[in-house]
Amino acid sequence: MGAGHYHLENINSDATGKYEIWRNNLLKKASLASTLTIHASAYRSVISTAIQKGWISEHTPIAQMKRTGAKGRARPAFTREEVNRLLDYLPIFAKGEHSRLAKESRQVCRDYVEILLGTGMRSGIESQHIKWSDISLHIDSVTAVKYLRIGVTGKAGGRYLIAKHNIKTVLERVIAKYSQLNAYSLDRVLELKPNLYLFSLGDDMLPVSFCTTFKHLMTASGLLKGSATGQNRTLYSLRHTFAILELMENRTDLHTLAKQMGTSVGMIERHYSKLTAVMAADRLA
Structure with a gap:
């Protein structure tokens, strides 16, 4: 020091x-x-x-x-309308660039963004290092509904989180690009549990970071500045957005949301106290 x-x-x-x-x-x-x-x-x-x-x-x-x-200061998130705009623009963004590496980076960034939005996991080490062997398919014993479970290691150690159903489409798209896997169905790949990275460039090479490509995405889509804060959005904005939408649209309880995101109920209350107050008012009224 x-x-x-x-x-x-x-x-x-x-x-x-x-x-x-x-x-x-x-x-x-x-x-x-x-x-x-x-x-x-x-x-x-x-x-x-x-x-x-x-x-x-x-x-x-x-x-x-x-x-x-x-x-x-409050971190910038996306509104539901902006999330829809982003998801609509991602296929266009993924087709851009002329060099093979730049195009692959955009395609992988598209997968990365959609999975962060569909899980609430942290950007960086917690999500970038996920392998196919960390993903499993389960069936609810009561409803018989199939769901995807992803194992990650975060700040508080290892945990499992549940992916939104639309993440299945993302995984199938990734399989189609992967020469070692594209002969198999998603179910079969999850059974085989290959020791391959989910987000990879070329021959299972990990991107150093998605930050630069994500900033290009935000600029190209016109979504760089948060409408409420005026700050530049970052990859963390996706996690922040996941929490807000779970609280406001799905009315997910704090304990479940904290477990999914690998944080404490106290931390959720601290950052989203205004939203939880609105939820309480809705229920009480």
């Missing part, structure tokens, strides 16, 4: 101040209150462990870290 190394008992307000300057320079912005709270909690845990181990006394004066910072 730019501020140097300290024994706990020697940490004072000057040392924490230097750390805050170093952190802001690293992040290239002033930290939000949520970030400061996480850092302060981790710092407090270190101090508590040191006290439990007897390395320092509970009466040792140690400077605390600030928890007050800028309030986070």
Whole structure:
């Protein structure tokens, strides 16, 4: 760390101040209150462990870290109308570009966007590294309805999430592009559980990131700026949109939504408290 190394008992307000300057320079912005709270909690845990181990006394004066910072802004989501516009435009976007690699990147980005919208999973490592062996087909014992289950590893460890029924069409489209799989039906591929990446370029090569291609998609579709916030939409906007639509259109309960998204009920309530209040009002009325 730019501020140097300290024994706990020697940490004072000057040392924490230097750390805050170093952190802001690293992040290239002033930290939000949520970030400061996480850092302060981790710092407090270190101090508590040191006290439990007897390395320092509970009466040792140690400077605390600030928890007050800028309030986070609402992240841009898509409205239902904008989701429909995006889904209509994706086939057009996927046909663009002249080079093989650029065209494949657009095609895979289309699959990626539709699956994020249909599951609520996080963009990045949680979703990019999914393999066909992580996807399984199940039948509800009561309704006999078939549904797709996808295993992912996220911030809170491994979990299973349920995909919307239209994701079946996406998977069938991916199979048709995959030379090792296109002779089989979706059901057969899921039975075989091949150790191949779902989102791949060419011979099972993982894209480094979808961020650049997604930004091109947003610009080309005219959906880059969030209508409510004025901020540029990112891949996270798809997850944010999934949560909003589940709450407002499907009336999904908070516990189920939190389990699907790999987060806590408290986090859902914190970010979507206005929506949950509307839901409660609808039910109560």
